[in-house]
Amino acid sequence: MAKHSGSCGSFLKKAPTAAPSLRKMAAVFLAFSLLLLSACQGNTSQVTYEFRPFASLYYQDRQYEAYTSVNCIAREKQDIEMLLEEYLGEARPSQGEAGEETGAHPDLTGNFPTESKVYTLEDYDPRFLLCRLREGPEGELSRIVFHQCLDDFTIATGEDLFGDLLHLHQNAWGLEKGMASPEGPYALPENWDAFLEELYAAPVATPGDGELRQGIYIFLNVQKGMQVSLHLNPNGWVGFSDTYFRVEGEEYRKVYAYCQGFYATPIRE
Numbered sequence: 001m002a003k004h005s006g007s008c009g010s011f012l013k014k015a016p017t018a019a020p021s022l023r024k025m026a027a028v029f030l031a032f033s034l035l036l037l038s039a040c041q042g043n044t045s046q047v048t049y050e051f052r053p054f055a056s057l058y059y060q061d062r063q064y065e066a067y068t069s070v071n072c073i074a075r076e077k078q079d080i081e082m083l084l085e086e087y088l089g090e091a092r093p094s095q096g097e098a099g100e101e102t103g104a105h106p107d108l109t110g111n112f113p114t115e116s117k118v119y120t121l122e123d124y125d126p127r128f129l130l131c132r133l134r135e136g137p138e139g140e141l142s143r144i145v146f147h148q149c150l151d152d153f154t155i156a157t158g159e160d161l162f163g164d165l166l167h168l169h170q171n172a173w174g175l176e177k178g179m180a181s182p183e184g185p186y187a188l189p190e191n192w193d194a195f196l197e198e199l200y201a202a203p204v205a206t207p208g209d210g211e212l213r214q215g216i217y218i219f220l221n222v223q224k225g226m227q228v229s230l231h232l233n234p235n236g237w238v239g240f241s242d243t244y245f246r247v248e249g250e251e252y253r254k255v256y257a258y259c260q261g262f263y264a265t266p267i268r269e
Contacts, residue, residue: 058105064147159200
């Protein structure tokens with residue numbers, strides 16, 4: 001059991017069935033990576049990604065981490081506005097505002113360069129997920145950043161995270177080949193519901209040395225404007241952020257083989 005503290009239809013493509021082997025590579029890659037981002041529509045060549053592995057947003061004594069932000073010039077503003085719920089206020093760069101003795105940070109501050117609006121998201125616990133939007137001079141949406149926090153959530157099984165917080169059973173609708181890939185979306189595997197049963201029942205665990213050397217990231221569309229990246233390994237590990245679950249069963253192996261055939265984002269350790 002881990003308790004964290006601190007910081008559709010006919011248009012979907014059928015995935016190829018071929019499953020090329022993964023090559024071992026020596027490059028070091030951060031094995032845990034949250035990628036909650038906008039699934040931009042239109043010409044993906046207009047979309048640029050800015051990786052900020054430790055960008056944080058502080059709100060109500062909680063530190064929300066953002067691992068990826070996306071410049072969303074290519075999408076319609078209303079696509080993401082459909083997900084927004086409560087406006088919390090304007091976030092501003094912290095500029096060293098933390099209390100010298102307590103280390104406390106004022107609400108809606110963080111280590112990002114510009115001011116932006118912060119919202120809660122429909123269907124998601126605001127203690128877990130917030131959305132930060134930056135608008136251009138004409139009111140167009142220029143950047144979307146999703147911030148997540150697992151502080152004080154007790155995660156014992158996959159259902160605690162993938163069910164109660166991410167709602168994969170209700171919200172997942174397709175797969176993408178990569179963050180900025182023009183290919184896809186692809187249909188979910190035919191055994192998706194059976195796979196989720198295995199994933200929800202899987203216990204949280206800590207991988208041993210070398211157990212994450214090979215694997216793939218899958219980019220899962222969970223809402224019209226959001227994606228979740230999951231880290232899948234051939235030996236049964238599923239990772240989200242820095243939390244891993246040990247999944248054993250035939251349904252997981254089928255999903256891994258389905259995704260391995262077309263995903264072009266290998267995990268390297």
